Amino acid sequence: MYLYKIITQTSCLLRNLILNKSLYLVTASILAVLIATLYPFNFSLINNFSIQTITDRFDNASSFADSINNILLFIPLGFSYTAFLQNIKIKPINKFLTIIIVSAGLSLTVETLQIFLPSRSPTPADLANNTLGGIVGMICFYIWHSPSFIYILSSVENWKLSNSNKKIAILFLIYIVLSFLMGLPWERTIYLSNWNPNYPLLLGNETTGDKPWRGYISDLHIADRAVSKNQLSELFDSQDYLNIFGDSLISSYQFTNKRDFQDNTRQSPELLPQGQSPYIVDSQSIALSSNYWLKTGTPTTLLNKRIRKSSEFTIITTVATADTNQIGPARIISISSGTLRRNFTLGQQQNNLDLRIRTPITGENGTDTQLSISGIFANTNTHNIVITYSQANIQVYVDNVQNFYSFNLFELIPIEQRLFYYAPTFISLGICLTFLTIIARKKIIFYRLLLPSGILLPSLILESVLVINSHKSISLTNILIGIFFTGGTMLILRVRASELLKKQF
Template sequence: MFLHNIITQTSCILSKLILNRSLYLVTASILAILIATLHPFNFLLLNNFSIQTITASFDNASSFEDLVNNILLFIPLGFSYTAFSQNIKIKPINKFITLIIISAGLSLTVEVLQIFLPSRSPTPADIANNTLGGIVGIICFYIWHSQSFIYILSSVENWKLSNSNKKIAILFLTYIVLSFLMILPWKATTYLSNWTPIYPLLLGNEATGDKPWRGYISDLHIADRSVSKNQLSELFDSQDYLNIFGDSLISSYQFTNKRDFQDNTRQLPELLPQGQSSYLVDSQGVALSSSYWLKTGTPTTLLNKRIRKNSQFTIITTVATADTNQIGPARIISISSGILRRNFTLGQRGNNLDLRIRTPITGENATDIKLSIPGIFAHTNTHNIVLTYSKANIQVYVDNVQNFYYFNLLELIPKEQKLLYYALTFIPLGICLTFITIIARKKLNFYRLLLPSGILLPSLILESILVIDIHKSISLTNILIGIFFTGGTMLILRIRASELPKKQF
């Protein structure tokens, strides 16, 4: 009896220690989130704080890097909270719901507080990504914690679904539908949804004045839609861009033999001189240099919003460099707030034409994927440049339809970034496939069909839709990467299950 009391008391003490340690981990996770998202804590009070102010402040979008960081940041919270709740009698479904509320609530609080931080930009997508990170933390805990993993596997294996071929088939079809849904985040990476509305239009420099370009620009036209190859010949042969684009033409500036630089469509602000007051305008256009460039007096909000909404645009310009070896890249046309944040830049590096287009995969400064066309500025001749963007496809035509260059952003994603993207896409599918095959294990014929098709189909579905819809080239490597993450995740979980005591599982 005495020994029994000692064992009971010792167990209570150990349980309290585990509970306290888990609570410390939850607290540490929350503090880490607050520091990572709110540092340097330079809060400022807004003069006109209102619902409209809050709504306008949330008009931002995440990049790929933000997506990954926001998921990773909340994984420790999900893991430590689940460890803490193991010592409290709470049903698994209640744990799951509570964690979603905690993760979403904490994320929303952080995003609202970021309104008062000049160095931060609140983003609606961050709330969803943070919540997803908390859910990933729960999954990681249950896989790591033997008793919880045993309980889940045993429950799945004993589901009544395992006795019905029809229900197993429906479950697998749901898995295939989920594979199709996984295409949506990939397509979202090609949208221009993260363009910032409040950036101005600049010609010949950055707003900070430290990336000057030396050369001439005679005209600039911007439309919020792409053009087909059939329309390109007309663009080079005709100057009637309003007739070609119609209402899609957002701006049209002419710089030859003029003393003011108004937008001919009257939709964008006037371009105003920056630097010295004297400047040269002749039949070749306006001369831009380190001492003279142009900037719209107010942000080109209409331009940025319409391009962001349609996720496509066409830019037509006529330029001539005055120096065939410029560094920076020197900014010819830029929609930006400085050297670190931009929506778009057309520039010159050496004698190359450099492009920066902001998308979720190119980053806030559009530098994660570098685009360059060699030799365009090898001489000081005038060039007529047409650049069109749609669904990750960038086409640049120089002087005529035959001289064109093509890029697809999805084909240029850096290897590390691509692996992370594929991991985020296919690891959840691998987890789902594990449970489906456990359910179908008693149905041997179904099991033999589901196992290979469940591993192969999601990767084929993703690659096929990207090829058809985004017009990228088919890649066997991408298909194999998807198969690796789906099958590898399932294999790891099955090995983990086989390591558990058979009498428990």
């Protein structure tokens, strides 16, 4: 009796230690989320606080990298909280619902607090990504936790579906459909969905006044669609922009010796002088410098929203640098709120023309992918520049139709960044394929078909989606990365399953 009491007390003590350890991990995960999402904690009150203010602050979209980061950030929380729930023994469905509620609740709290942080931008998509991260963390726990993993394997192996060829084929079709669905986030990266509507238009500097450009600008025209190749010659020859673009022309500024700089379409705010009095070079251009630049009095909200909706634009300007060695890059044209957040910037870095365009691929500062053309500002000659964006493709024409430069954002993503982006997509599919092959193991023909096709097809599907939607070149490297993550994940899980089953028997 005394021995039984000692064993019982020891068991309770160990259980409490495990519970406390899990609780410490949960606490650490929550603190990590709060620090990562709210630092530097520079909270400030909002003037005229209202429902409309909250709605406006939430009017943001995540970049592709932010979406991945938000999923990864909540994986430790999902993992540690599942470990905590495992120790208090509640039903699996209740665990699943609890993880969703806790992840979504913490995410909602964080996103709401970000309304009061000038350095943060709350995003509705983060709620879904954070919740998904919590669920992924739960899945990771069950794969790591040996008893749970063995139980799942046994359940899958003994599933009635494993005896039906037809049902296995249906599961494989579902897997292929899932591969297509995994490509949807990639497809959306070609859109300008994360353009912020609250940024002003600036010429010759940033709002902070620390990125000045010395040079001359004659005109600026912005449309919410990409000009076609057939219209380019007409654009350079006649410069009748209203006739070419029609209602798509959002802004049209001419810089002459008049003192005001109104948008000729009357859709964008007036550009107001910043700094000292302007020095007009001639009747067709204006000089910009560290002492004088232009900025709209209010954000160019209509312009930003229309470009965000169409996910296309054409920007036309005539400029001449006054210094061929400017750095920063020095801002010629910018739609931004400062040095770290922008929708678009045309700048000069020494004699190079630099572009920063905010997309889900390039991030909120437009710097995740390098867009530079060398030698454009090698002299002080005047250049007529046309920039177009459509479906991840950027075209830059300088002075004539024949002198053009082309970029595809997908082709410019660095290899290490591609690995980071591809990992969540194909590791998830690798987990699904593992269980699918376990179900089909009794059917040799299906098993031999599922194994190679299940590894190869998702990678081919994603690459096909990117090629079709952005007209980029087929990349063997991308296909091999997808195969590596899908096949590697399946191999690791199968090896772990074999080791656990050997230990069990």
